[in-house]
Amino acid sequence: MLVNGYLKLGFYGLLVFCIGQRPLWAKDWLFSPTVNTGMIYTDNVNLKKDKQSAFVLETSPGIAVSRNTENVTLGLNYKLQNLFNASSGQNNAYHIFNFNSSLQIVNNSLFLDTRASNTQQNSSSNVTSNSNVSGINRTNVTSYGFSPIWTPHFNGYASGNIRFNYDEIKTDNSAISDTTQTGQSVNITSDKRFSNKLSWRVTHTNSEQQRNNSSNVKFQNSEAETRLKIIKNVSLISLLGYSDNQYQTTSSSYKNGAYYTLGSLWKPSRQFSIEAGYGNNSYVTLAVSPFRRVNWETTFKHKEIGTNLGNIWQSNFSYQAKRTNVTVGYLEDTVTSQSTLLSQAATTLGQTAGAAQYAPPINNTVASLSNSVYIRKRANATVAFNTGKSIFSANVYDERRLFQDTGRKEDLTGITASWTWQFAHSMNVYVSPLLQHTTRYNTVDIRKDIAIGVSKVIPVKFARVGGMNAVLEYRHSNQKSDLVENTFDENRLTANLLIAF
Numbered sequence: 169m170l171v172n173g174y175l176k177l178g179f180y181g182l183l184v185f186c187i188g189q190r191p192l193w194a195k196d197w198l199f200s201p202t203v204n205t206g207m208i209y210t211d212n213v214n215l216k217k218d219k220q221s222a223f224v225l226e227t228s229p230g231i232a233v234s235r236n237t238e239n240v241t242l243g244l245n246y247k248l249q250n251l252f253n254a255s256s257g258q259n260n261a262y263h264i265f266n267f268n269s270s271l272q273i274v275n276n277s278l279f280l281d282t283r284a285s286n287t288q289q290n291s292s293s294n295v296t297s298n299s300n301v302s303g304i305n306r307t308n309v310t311s312y313g314f315s316p317i318w319t320p321h322f323n324g325y326a327s328g329n330i331r332f333n334y335d336e337i338k339t340d341n342s343a344i345s346d347t348t349q350t351g352q353s354v355n356i357t358s359d360k361r362f363s364n365k366l367s368w369r370v371t372h373t374n375s376e377q378q379r380n381n382s383s384n385v386k387f388q389n390s391e392a393e394t395r396l397k398i399i400k401n402v403s404l405i406s407l408l409g410y411s412d413n414q415y416q417t418t419s420s421s422y423k424n425g426a427y428y429t430l431g432s433l434w435k436p437s438r439q440f441s442i443e444a445g446y447g448n449n450s451y452v453t454l455a456v457s458p459f460r461r462v463n464w465e466t467t468f469k470h471k472e473i474g475t476n477l478g479n480i481w482q483s484n485f486s487y488q489a490k491r492t493n494v495t496v497g498y499l500e501d502t503v504t505s506q507s508t509l510l511s512q513a514a515t516t517l518g519q520t521a522g523a524a525q526y527a528p529p530i531n532n533t534v535a536s537l538s539n540s541v542y543i544r545k546r547a548n549a550t551v552a553f554n555t556g557k558s559i560f561s562a563n564v565y566d567e568r569r570l571f572q573d574t575g576r577k578e579d580l581t582g583i584t585a586s587w588t589w590q591f592a593h594s595m596n597v598y599v600s601p602l603l604q605h606t607t608r609y610n611t612v613d614i615r616k617d618i619a620i621g622v623s624k625v626i627p628v629k630f631a632r633v634g635g636m637n638a639v640l641e642y643r644h645s646n647q648k649s650d651l652v653e654n655t656f657d658e659n660r661l662t663a664n665l666l667i668a669f
Contacts, residue, residue, distance in 0.1 A: 204228040206664030284312035285513035292536035307341035351375035417572040427473035
């Protein structure tokens with residue numbers, strides 16, 4: 169409580185200073201404060217079958233800080249979200265921030281990246297919420313870390329990228345342990361002094377999680393690969409590697425030891441290539457680009473050493489045009505809740521005045537929080553179309569999760585979409601539906617969500633980098649579940665004003 173008090177005092181002092189200065193430009197620094205205020209009415213604040221209505225007042229000051237120079241890149245978005253429930257008299261405050269920086273210490277050689285974040289995340293997929301208004305099934309997630317990076321060059325014979333990672337992640341949920349994650353990444357590749365016919369690379373990756381009140385986890389892999397071009401369109405490939413992993417599993421999903429692959433690459437044109445290798449780890453990769461804006465690459469692997477043993481697939485398709493973007497992907501990998509949350513922390517907090525939808529969409533890429541290592545199989549397809557006045561996007565996803573220490577499964581299939589139409593100057597109307605089917609070991613949930621709103625950007629003289637954005641939104645959420653405690657129906661009306669100075 170004392171720490172939170174000092175954080176609030178320091179923040180409000182900085183906010184008053186910045187407002188007094190307007191947007192403050194100090195050489196390459198930019199300080200831009202924001203104020204977000206709104207009134208929310210919900211007929212089911214606790215997201216239960218038995219409804220309880222509430223009026224919630226939001227007052228959320230914030231600040232954006234950035235710097236971009238030759239040697240320093242820095243970005244900070246911070247918001248102190250205050251939610252006052254007028255029906256119960258309860259006030260909750262949430263710190264929401266994201267910080268990233270990159271410092272060039274030695275020109276083109278030595279760098280230091282730092283990062284930190286604090287967000288609120290759904291602790292399980294039982295009852296998912298896209299905001300802190302209800303406070304149900306939510307937990308605070310704090311992370312911070314740094315990465316020294318060295319990019320050496322060895323007199324034209326080789327070049328490298330060597331990185332050390334240190335991260336701490338903490339939550340308020342007992343289902344997941346606070347964790348220290350350390351890792352090393354080494355990538356050395358041949359350089360211009362080698363002929364065009366011979367190339368090689370050496371890589372080493374290691375990631376270790378030291379957990380409080382839970383067993384530790386390690387993923388480690390090392391590889392050495394050479395490629396020799398024997399004729400114009402054909403190259404021979406040899407690969408040696410060693411895998412060393414450690415985590416609890418009931419399905420023998422990994423095997424440590426040495427592996428090898430021998431194969432070749434045939435690339436008759438820029439539009440087509442096929443690569444195949446045979447060994448105790450085998451693979452086939454097909455890459456095609458029949459048109460300038462179309463790219464598709466698919467890999468099939470059979471692994472006897474490492475993680476994700478057996479047959480696995482990976483595929484990526486993209487089409488980019490002036491008004492249309494289409495991406496389709498499929499991956500299979502082995503992850504933890506901690507590593508997934510750390511990757512999510514890199515997402516920038518949206519605080520711009522142009523943001524239309526009041527509540528962000530539900531995050532479907534994070535599993536129910538636990539200390540289990542889980543195998544993830546995810547298919548994802550996204551399409552976006554821009555007519556100039558209208559923007560349409562849709563995302564279809566299917567993710568299968570197998571938790572290694574319990575053998576339990578969690579499967580999500582869903583579709584999200586959004587349509588934004590600018591029907592007047594600086595005024596938009598939007599519709600954003602969601603449908604998600606969730607299957608766990610003991611229940612099936614069907615979640616429906618639709619938001620309909622109108623937003624208006626209001627330019628003001630005091631805002632050199634922002635303005636005011638007013639949003640009026642109606643949202644209906646419904647979840648049907650095999651478990652009564654996971655069943656709810658909610659109607660929510662929000663009137664919100666965001667001012668960016």
